[in-house]
Amino acid sequence: MPIETVDKIWMDGEMVDWADANVHVLTHSLHYGLGVFEGIRAYETDQGAAVFRLEEHVERLFLSAKIYLLEIPYTREEIAQAILDTIRVNKLPSCYIRPIAFLGDGEMGLNPMNSKVRVAIAAWPWGAYLGEDGMKNGVRMMISSWKRHDPNIMPPAAKGTGHYINSSMAKIEAIKSGYDEAILLSPQGYVSECTGENIFAVRNGVITTPPISAGALEGITQASVRSIAEDQGVDYQVGHLLRSDLYIADEAFLSGPAAEVVPVRSMDEPVIAAPGPTTTAIQSTYLDAVRGKVPAYRHWLTNVDD
Ligand code: PMP
Numbered sequence: 001m002p003i004e005t006v007d008k009i010w011m012d013g014e015m016v017d018w019a020d021a022n023v024h025v026l027t028h029s030l031h032y033g034l035g036v037f038e039g040i041r042a043y044e045t046d047q048g049a050a051v052f053r054l055e056e057h058v059e060r061l062f063l064s065a066k067i068y069l070l071e072i073p074y075t076r077e078e079i080a081q082a083i084l085d086t087i088r089v090n091k092l093p094s095c096y097i098r099p100i101a102f103l104g105d106g107e108m109g110l111n112p113m114n115s116k117v118r119v120a121i122a123a124w125p126w127g128a129y130l131g132e133d134g135m136k137n138g139v140r141m142m143i144s145s146w147k148r149h150d151p152n153i154m155p156p157a158a159k160g161t162g163h164y165i166n167s168s169m170a171k172i173e174a175i176k177s178g179y180d181e182a183i184l185l186s187p188q189g190y191v192s193e194c195t196g197e198n199i200f201a202v203r204n205g206v207i208t209t210p211p212i213s214a215g216a217l218e219g220i221t222q223a224s225v226r227s228i229a230e231d232q233g234v235d236y237q238v239g240h241l242l243r244s245d246l247y248i249a250d251e252a253f254l255s256g257p258a259a260e261v262v263p264v265r266s267m268d269e270p271v272i273a274a275p276g277p278t279t280t281a282i283q284s285t286y287l288d289a290v291r292g293k294v295p296a297y298r299h300w301l302t303n304v305d306d
Contacts, residue, residue: 003124006090010082010121013074015089021120028103028115033162035102036064039196039257040083042123042304044093045292050301051087051097052257052290054080056220058099064158065101070117072101079119080302086123087304096126096258102161129196129258134180135283138265138275139254141194142179143243144170148192148215156215167195181254183246183267190214191241197256198222199241199264201249202278206235214240221255221286224300228285231296234278251276253283261286 009021029035038061042051058080065072072079083097103115128135146169149156154163170182174195183199186192193199193216200209200222207229210216219225229236246252252264252272261283263275275283289297 001126004126006092006124008086008089010086012118012120013082015085021122023102023118024105026105026108028105028107028112029161031108032103032110032112033160033165034068034070034112035100035161036061036068036070036159037098037100037161038159040097040099041126041257041260041290042087042092042095042097043290043292043301045301045303047292047303047305049087049093049095049304050292051083051304053220053224053300054083054302056223057257058083060159060218060220061099061101064160065117067155067158068160069113070101070103072119073117074119079121082121083123084302084304086121090123092123092125094125095123097121097123100161126258128260129256130180130254130262134262135260136275138263138272139180140178140266141246141252141264141268142174142177142182143246143268144173144182144184146170146173146182146184147187148184150187151213151215156212156217159217164195171195184215185243186214188214189242191243191246192216194254194256197254197259197262199246200225200253200255201241201245202251202253202276203245203249205278206237207278208237208239208241208245210241211238219255221257221260224286224289224297225255225261225282227297228282228289229278232281232285234282251279253279255286260290 008015174182198219
């Protein structure tokens with residue numbers, strides 16, 4: 001999907017024209033993949049554009065940076081404000097937002113500690129990441145032949161740019177094999193997550209999602225799903241899943257800011273009746289909550305114009 005361009009990108013403290021938000025070819029992070037980023041959405045609500053779980057995403061950006069000893073030269077408040085400013089200046093009623101902290105040019109070699117940490121924030125309109133049909137009828141999943149990172153190779157708590165080589169390999173394999181999205185197992189053989197989403201299996205009315213020890217990112221959308229499920233009286237647990245648990249699940253679904261809440265239609269070949277009642281209930285509450293239509297979850301939104 002080509003990106004729909006907008007006017008401005010926030011870069012190192014300033015709003016620059018979209019076309020001028022460039023980096024040098026010797027940018028350190030381009031060569032060695034050390035950078036951290038976030039994916040966030042803002043939605044159109046009756047109070048204008050509002051960012052979903054802004055504070056949590058900014059916090060995770062800083063925690064990812066902490067793991068890699070990157071010092072972001074701004075405060076959390078400055079980054080949160082810059083995100084709101086980027087949406088406002090581009091007059092976006094709803095959008096996807098991509099903050100990234102990376103190492104600039106000027107130093108080469110594997111010691112990253114002398115490189116300048118740079119930060120950019122872009123926002124643009126972005127529709128359903130796994131497609132409208134996927135949102136409605138579910139996506140077709142493939143268990144990837146690629147494994148998720150061992151936690152001692154790539155720390156799962158960090159949303160690191162270089163981690164996503166693994167996701168891209170799995171995505172390529174899934175698409176070339178005729179599926180929509182991949183599920184990666186941990187090196188130990190447990191279900192971990194998808195290329196850019198957490199995964200949930202529903203069996204006998206209980207939702208189970210893998211722990212971060214299986215290599216999954218600790219999801220912010222996942223935490224929202226948990227609140228919605230528990231508020232609806234659905235049992236929710238964090239626990240290891242085997243590949244066969246996915247095959248025999250009554251329902252399964254994915255969550256992430258880009259994908260939102262998406263039902264799974266099939267897992268390799270076994271077909272899951274999609275979308276099932278638990279998935280549908282959580283999906284519809286989530287899609288209302290992000291648009292400010294559920295008072296109990298209004299605190300998850302930060303208005304762009306206050
Ligand atoms: N896992 C991976 C690998 C992801 O890239 C994402 C998207 N950030 C998620 C899970 C979902 O995480 P969250 O809802 O916290 O953004």
